[in-house]
Structures are given as structure tokens and as C-alpha cells.
Amino acid sequence: MVSQCQKEIVADEDRTVSIEIKEGDERDISSLSSNEWLNFIIDARGESRSGSINSLKPKIQKVQPMLREVESNKKCYDPRVVSIGPYHHGKPELEAGERIKIPLARLYLKDSSKETVHELYKEVVNVAGEARKCYAEGLTDFTDESFARMMFLDGCFILQYIYGIVNAIPEVSEIIHHAPLVRRDLFLLENQLPFLVLQVLMRLKSKKHEGEKMITAFIKRIRGEPGERGGLMEKIENFFQKNVWRTQSHREMMQQRNSEDNPPIHFLELVRRQYIDSTTSSIGCHITGDWYSRRSARDFTSVGIQFKPSKTSQLTDIDFKSTCTSGTLQLPPIIVDDITKSILLNLVAYEACPDSITDVGVTSYICFMDSLIDQDEDVKVLRAKGILINFLGSDGHVADLFNEIATDLVPSPHAYVEVKKKIEKHHRSRMKIWVADWLHTYFRNPWTFIAVTAAILAITLSVFQTILAAIQTYLTAHPPKG
Template sequence: MMKLSAMCSIKRTDPANSSSNNATFDINDESERLHILIVDESCHDNTVIKEWSEVYAGDRTGNNLSRKRRIEKVPSLMRRAHEGDNQEYNPRVVSLGPYHHGKQELQLAENLKHSILPKFISGSGKQFDDFYNKVLEVIDDVRSCYVEGSTSDYNDQEFAEMMLLDGCFLLYYIECMSNRRLEIWEFVHHMGMFAAKYILSDLFLLENQLPLQLLEALMSERFKEDERGGMIENFFAVMFAKAPPPRSKHSISRREDEKQPLHLLEALRTILLSNYDEDKQGIQSSLLPSGRKELPICDVKEYIRSSIRPVTELQAKGIQFKRSNSVSLKDIKFNSKCFYGQLSLPPRIITAQTKTIYSNLIAYEMCPSTPNDYGITSYISFMKSLICQPEDVRELRSKNILINCLGNDEEVVKMFKDIITYDLQKFGIYDEVRKDIQNHYNNKMKTWMAELIHKYFSSPWTVIAFIAATSLLVLSFLQTYFTISPTHH
């Protein structure tokens, strides 16, 4: 096998036949010369080339990016990876914000927004103008949250009206869900059951987000302070089928600036990865630390050994699975005991919306101005390694770790398989868990004892069969012994 070398040099060349949006790099190592053409449709004025040069030189890492956080669009490379099927990224029934506004196939929800607006306002004791003027107060900040140029077709009046309709629609839906109000059926009556079931997944599309600053402004007009506190958290609690957290006057969108989510999708990610050590470095900073000029050596043997085995294979090696008490994705722990190991996993409800939500969370993590720990991508990569066949799902269901609402276990396997993780960082924040599992797996004494227990003591019938076989063996031995050496009286 060819040994990968870290002694690489990179220089940029500009072939005459390349366009201004393309960049060509020569990569030289000890044995080969590679000529790579990088094409990026979004690369203008050599901005991307400059950024990559700075990253390689150690002047730019994931921790010192000063780019303003925005509601990003799905990277074009990710869309192309789905081979034209972008249903996971495009809204099916409702658009929120400017990116998909005005699409003909979404007009049914637009009509519903106009009927929901007066119902949302009516409970406040205020007038339409109060809400409209409140939106105008933050309109410049809200506009700046979107990709430059995406709102230029709207003047302030048009943009404020769109934000008001979309924001009230979203908050009305959240209020109905978080308080389990019967008004949620209004969406079904207006749109039909088939269309209404896609509303929830549409709320968590990367390109379908509203700034939480806008939602806070609207909630301040509609609700009293003690009524609006924790409303978004209650909404998430309903999603996870958990008891709502204690009521607080501070919602998730009112945290200190450096930790405040920009939109609902980021707020979901914040809750999923709650209590995660934010000081841990992500892939960008660990790839080329500041000041380092050489590329890291790729340990192919270690990469192959790092793969986590499926559930059924780990179970055969004495690794048991346990449902953790937290919904946080960071709460994955492994404990190695004398003759067995225990892997604790957070519970998850698998629904028709799960694939869409996780795909957009991954798309969010792939954007340039977002957190670089890749927590959601790491979790999906981890689960994809554990779940390879229906038997793996069945075992996790038996421990109440997975709650399958899709119908059969094969669909769960297919769902995880279809979520693309791009193999970035492999298991990322779960790397220590992976190492602990591998160390337990490599311990021959523990695995041999576990295999013995799994084979002969996994059920009452195997125990009975083992005792019967052992008794038969002992009786045969005694019969042979007394035949060869009869007792003399």
C-alpha cells in the first residue's frame, strides 16, 4: 500500500483556458504530481481562493472567522449531491422569508397566512398598525440577516408586510403546538391532512428561516412577558414528546449575544447539543492549526479501525444499549465493565419529517459562517454506523432508544442511509466514545466471556440447552470412567 506523505507543496496556476471563477492548483509530493481544477460557481473576484490561501497559511481558522452570521442558502455542491432531488431543502407547502417567496406551488399557505394574521393579532388588544410598526423598527436588522441581494426586490413596505405575515403564521403555529390547542386543526381544515403534515418540516428548512429577533419583536406585542417566556422551548418539548421545561421569562432567543441562535433551525441545534463543550475545536481549526504549513499525515490503518460496528455485532461482543435520560445528542456515553460494556444513547422519535430536519441541520453546519463543531453531522455519522440492518433498529426499539413512526424497521435503515454526511470528521465529538468502544472490542478476555454469555445465557431456552448439554457431557464422562475403572467392593 502506498504510504501517504505529509510533505506537500501547493501553488496556484492560472491556465489560459480557465474562466475567472475557476482556480487550478498543482500539488507536488515525493512520488506524484497532481493537477487539480477547482470550479466554484459562487467564486467571484477570487474571494474563495483568497480565503483558502489564508486557511492554508494559518491566518484563518474556524475560530477567528469574522464573517457576519446570516440565514444561509444550501451550498450548491450539496444540492448537486442529491442528483436533482432537492425536496429535503425546498419547502413543500409554506415559504418563510424571501428565498422561496412567491412560488406558485406555495400559494395555498399564502392564503392561510392572511386569515391567521387577524386571529394572531386579536388576542393582544392591539391593532394591525402596532404590529406593522414594530416590524418596521427592526426591518434593517432583519433584512441584513439574509444573503446580500436576496431582498433587493422588496422595498421596506413590501418586505415588512412579508415578514409580518410569515412571522405571525410561524408564531401562531408554534403557539398552537406548544400549548396543544385545538386550533392546530385549522391548518388541516384549510390545507388538508396531506399538505398540513409537511408544515413542521418546512419550518426547519435552512432556506426557510426567520430571524428570532423578528419573532421576539412580534411576541413582545402579542404576549405578556411571563406568557412568552419559554414558548419556543415548549414547542421543542412537544416535538421530543418530553415534559416542558419550567416556565422562564427568558426564551432561548434572548441569551447573551455570543450564544444567541439566529433562527429556529439554529435554536433546535442548540437544544439538541445542549451542554456541549463549546471550547472543543471543530474540523476547520483541527485541519490546519494556526502557523502550521504542512498537511497532516493520513493514518489509513487507524481510519479503517475507527469504524463503529453495527448494533447486533457490538451486542454479540457484550456491549449493551441503554436509553439515556437526556435528549441532548452530546449525551452519548460508553462504560466498560468487567465482562460487558454499556452504550447510552439519547431517545429519538423517527417520523416522516426526521430526514428533512436532519438534512437541513447538516446543511446549516456546512455553511461558512456557522458553528464548526459539526455536532449534528457527527451524530448522524455515528448512528449510520450503528444501524445497518433492520435487526439493529429492532434492538434499539426494544430499549426505547428509537421510537419508529415510519411503519417498519427497513424504512428507518433507509432513512439513515439516505442522509448524506460527507464523511467530514467521521465521528467528530464522539471520537472518544468511539475509542472507548474500540478498546473494549479489542479486549479478548472481555469479548470471549461476552460471547459465551451471549451464546449460552441470552434466553431461558439457551440456558436450559446449555445445562442439558453440560449434564449429558458429565454423565458420558462418568459412564466412560466407571466402565474403564469399575469400582471393586
């Protein structure tokens, strides 16, 4: 991070200029002459002294205005029940949510002595200065004391809420009557707490890494991974446990190691790490892809390309396999419910931050899915194969969701390059397309299959009878001698 106030010396032919660089300003160079300005840009020493953009620590940013311009998505970025951090703090419409923080914080602290709680608060005060730097400059107009109190209260609230959901604590449900909306609010980009604050507070109840494991378990529940559910959800989770999630233990171990070496900035980044596996990401593959034509899921099935759930839920786990007569596109299974749109949009907003050090993996996934989904029939195809688990409503609602989220988004040109090349190669094979079209036309329902089979048998029998008649005629005309 750039120090509070640095001096930058810029040399030019005639004079030397001293420039003040304040924290948060990339360069204060508006008063320089053209020569000085150009010299400053090309001066590698100046770059190394003040720190390159890549070396600056990313902040908890506001959502970019261009994303808020999409009318159908506007409400997905603002909290509806509870504010976390400074950006939405004090809004009148969130006053009721503010009142539920203290009871949950009290639950989180109830097994600790007053001395322990006071010591814990002092630890939060000690990191409050660093935490303040995680927010955009000029948007944290709070005294040091009020800011530290906000960090402490919001952090205790978040951890007790997560702890209560993961462990099904009745008191949490009794205090919070809008638990699904609170859950949604925790995934908003502008509603984040610096993770270092949560790390300090987690020491109260958790051993090393136990707190992170609890948060990971919470995220898994949101994504539909194994947890304590009942009825239909339990059956779905059992299916995923046997067929999908079991293969992820190695990935989770790698993610934990990555978290230790490079802790997340905030809760939303930890969520993104669950969606995008940086150890196997294909998003960053810098290979120039051939032209790829957009086709819907129905278009794929009509040319013999089938769909199958991937072995993991990672958004990068997309693959295509081709055989002599057909192809299979593997896609990660995803549960679509009432908070899916908000989560995906805020992950996109995080990737769009000017200081983001991530690729656009979530953005690219959404654009890829949007290319497959034009209408409800496409959702029906993917739902039937277990790729889309629809808890939102009709298939049309799911189609609208992906179409709305993808509005004005631009994917990485390198995303899924190999997959797209394989699909295009398969589609350009006239023999495969002809066979697939023939199978699709004549074998898509049992009556057509029976009719075609009967016709083939009739033709075969007719040919056989013709051959027998020809042989008999020949033998009659040319009887064997002797």
C-alpha cells in the same frame, strides 16, 4: 458587520492602493499585483479594520449545492405548503399556503387594538433593515415596504401556528388542513425568519422569556418530549417523563441563560440548541483518537455489547461502559417519523453554511448512527432497547433514512473520541470477546440455555460420582485399622 462601503489601504514598496470593500464582499482584490495581494493577506491591521470572518454576523444562507446533489434528499430542503422569508416567496406552488397566513395573523392580533397593531408594525419596520442583512445579499429584491410586510405577516403566522399547536387551539386546525407539512416547512434552512423579528412580535402576547418558552415547548412536542398527546404517544411520553426528560431541567436552565446572552439567529438554530448541548458537548474535544473500526448494532450484540437509552435526548449524550464480561453503549433516544429526515438534513445544511459558527454536532451524530445501522436488523436491535422510536414505518424504512441522510457527510474527527476509544479497547480484549461469544452462542435462547445447563449438571454429577467411586475403592483396598 462590515460597513456599507469601506476603504482599505494596502501599502507596497512602490505605491499605495486604495481598495473599496463593499458589504458582503470578503475582499475586492482581484486587480492587485502579486506583491500587493500578499501584503494585503498578511496585513493584520487591514484584518482588524475591516473585520475578520469570525466577527461577521452569520446569515440565513441557502443550502449548499453539494447537499442538493444527493438525489434522495433533494425534496427535503424546499417548502411544500408555506414560504417563510424571501427565498421561496411568490412561488406558484406555494400560493395556497400564502392564503392561510392572513387568517392566522388575524388570530394572533385579534385581542389587540388597532393602535397597538400599528405600533407593533412600526417596530417591525424599525428592525426590517437589520433583518434584511440576515439574508444573503442579492436574494432580497424587495422594496422596504414589501419586505417589512413580509416580515410582519410571516412572523405573526409562525407565532400563531406555534401558539395554536402548543395550546391545542381549534381555530388553527380549522384554518390549516396540512398542519404536519406546515410544521415540516418551519424547520427548513431556506425558510427562516430572523429571530429578532419574532422577538419584536412576541412582545404583543408574552412577557419576557414567555415567548421563547412557548417556542421551546413546540420544539419539544416535535421531538416527542412531554406534551399533550393521547393513547400510545401518551404512554411513551410518560415513560420519557419518568426515565429521561426529568434529568434535563438543569440543562434547560443553562440553555435559557445561553439564549439570553447569545440569542439565536433564527428558529432553526434554536432547534439545534435543543439537539446539541453546548455546555457538555463532546464534539469539540480536540483529542486525536485511535483507529475505530465500523461495526453495526448486530455486530456489537454478537460480542456482548448491549444498548441502553441515555438519560437525556442530547445528541452528544453518548457513552460507553465496560465490565468484565460485557459492555453497554448509551445512545440518546430519538423519535423517527415523517419529518425527521427533513429536520436532520436541514440542521446538517445549517452546520455546512460557510459562515456557520457551530461545530458539526448533528452531522457527526448522523454519521455515528449510520455506522451502527446497515439494515433493518440493526434498527430492530436499537428499537427493542428504546433508542429508536419508530413512527415512520418498517425497520427497513428507518435504516434507509439514516443511510440516505449520511450520504457524503463527513463527521468531526474529534466527535465521540473517548467513546470510540473505550469501544475499541473493549473489542481488543480477547478474554471479554471470548466470554461474550460463549454467552451469545450458548445462552441466547431458553432451549440452548437448558441444554447447556443440563450438560454442565450431567458432567458435574459424573465427576462427583467418579470421585465417590474412587474414594470407595480406596477405602475398600485400605480399610481403616482397629
